Amino acid sequence: MGGNEQLYVQEAFAGNWIAPVGENLNKFEQAIVEATACGHAAAITSGTAGLHLALILSGVGPGDYVLCQSLTFCASANPIRYLGAIPVFIGSEPNSWNMCPKALEEAIQACMTGEIQQFAQADCPDYAQLTAKKPKVILPVHLYGMPADMDQILAVAKRYEIPVVEDAAEALGASYKGQACGTFGDFGIYSFNGNKIITTSGGGAIVSQDAAKIAHARHLATQARDPAPHYQHTEIGYNYRLSNVSAGIGRGQMEVLPEWVNRRRRNHAFYKEALGQLPGIEFLEEQPDTYANHWLTCILLDPASSGGVDRETIRLHLDAQNIESRPIWKPMHQQPVFASFPYVGDETADRVFERGLCLPSGSSMEKEDLERVVEQIIACFQAVSEKML
């Protein structure tokens, strides 16, 4: 926490606005709009809810194709299935690990001709529905706060006139060519879950440059109640609005976002400086014109050039020292629940998963904490090389 969160929560209590409406919500949304220049924002209960609403508002329904980055957390893909739509998973490009624009275009063409069936397994629950259809949405992710190649992705989206929904759950504070991640598409979403760069304990936001779209999202998020004194509904609604209490936490957190981004970037720079020369280690790095929030510092271990040190050697060594590190997200096309759906892409995402490790990256880490992690990783390399002598 930064400092003012409790103050804003107390204000909600003092004014008795313990509801999904109130001043904290307005101020929190305003802060998101000011920080990202996203145009308009609605604070909601989660990033997942934001993706669900964005897909609904993009007209996604049963049997529709949604082109989704495969290397991501499952919450990017689950809302596609909530709607009975069909995820077509797209591979990664090696620079940002995000959606590969070439694979994206190949997938669009395969969807339009019906050849997409050849990219699926016969036990896909929607196998018979893998016919010639134009995809409804492109869903790229700015994974680990690293901006995706938006120029190329938007060029493909424009060429085929397909809306873009940006999963910027991990990327608040990151930007591409000076523009905030989450603000390029028809919709963007942010997450304020407990593990993200800032948190409301649980929460999210859906953003768009289009005021009418966000007004509609807010309407759907509050049970789609028509403006009438009696309770009347002409659309199916959802109970997705954030509470004014949680928004108080968010308001305080937005004040410290720039500082938290600095700290995450400092973590990354520290690790890079201390470990970058070790053989076989590669860092997930910013490309020219991108600004990452470095939510998590991620490395790849190539055992062929590291003297046999792989990501599990390091993870288990750190774990024995009571230091938690984690593998990279397992790609959706490798997940039991999604493996039968179409996948278009090369082996980059699989390689990143196999070799990738997220290092401890919390905003509250002190220099001594970072030093301890570094010492243990160097010790791990030494232990392996001594055994090999």
Ligand SMILES: *Cc1c(COP(=O)(O)O)cnc(C)c1O
């Ligand atoms: C956390 C996360 C989400 C979901 O956000 P919640 O607020 O936890 O629902 C979606 N996509 C990605 C990439 C995430 O990391």
